[in-house]
Amino acid sequence: MSPIALIEATATALWVYAALTFAHWALRAARLDRRQHIAAATDLLGHLVPAMILLVLTVLAGALIGLPSVVAFIALLFPAGLAYGAHMALHDMEPPPSRPHLISRLFMTIVLAVLIIFTRQVR
Template structure:
């Protein structure tokens, strides 16, 4: 595998985890009373801000210093920050259980590996 393919595979796994986490977050949020929706959305945004600020700093540093590899870092940093933010948002909605986390990780690996395999065929 080339280095670009490895970066793409890692980013795919992060995107998959973030997507599955977002689906669970929306499902759990929909079960709560409507008065809790806005505060929990703002908490999720608050969890996403540090990752996006880091992304902005990396982009600006790459542009300022002329690093050509900053695009590769962004390709992994954005979905990783999104995955961490959604994970933290999920922790605000529920009690963490090993069974739920393990199921989401296994589903991430299954879907992510399928997508990676499918891309390698094309």
């Protein structure tokens, strides 16, 4: 497996995990009282901002130093930041997700990522 294929597979798994976690967060936020929606969205943004700042700093450092592989870092840092932000915002909600929820989300991530990667490789 080439390094590019490994980076692509990892990024795909991170995108799938971020999407599943954000969907779970959206369902939990929809169940909150109407007055708590802004607080939940603000909490989500509060977790996303540090990850996106790291992404911008990586791009700037890559441009200043002249790293040719900064695109690979971006391909991993962006979905990882989204997954981290959604995961932490979901964890901050009352009650936090249980261990079986996390394990089922990880299992669904692996299954969907494998299906996506397989489908993209067949074409």
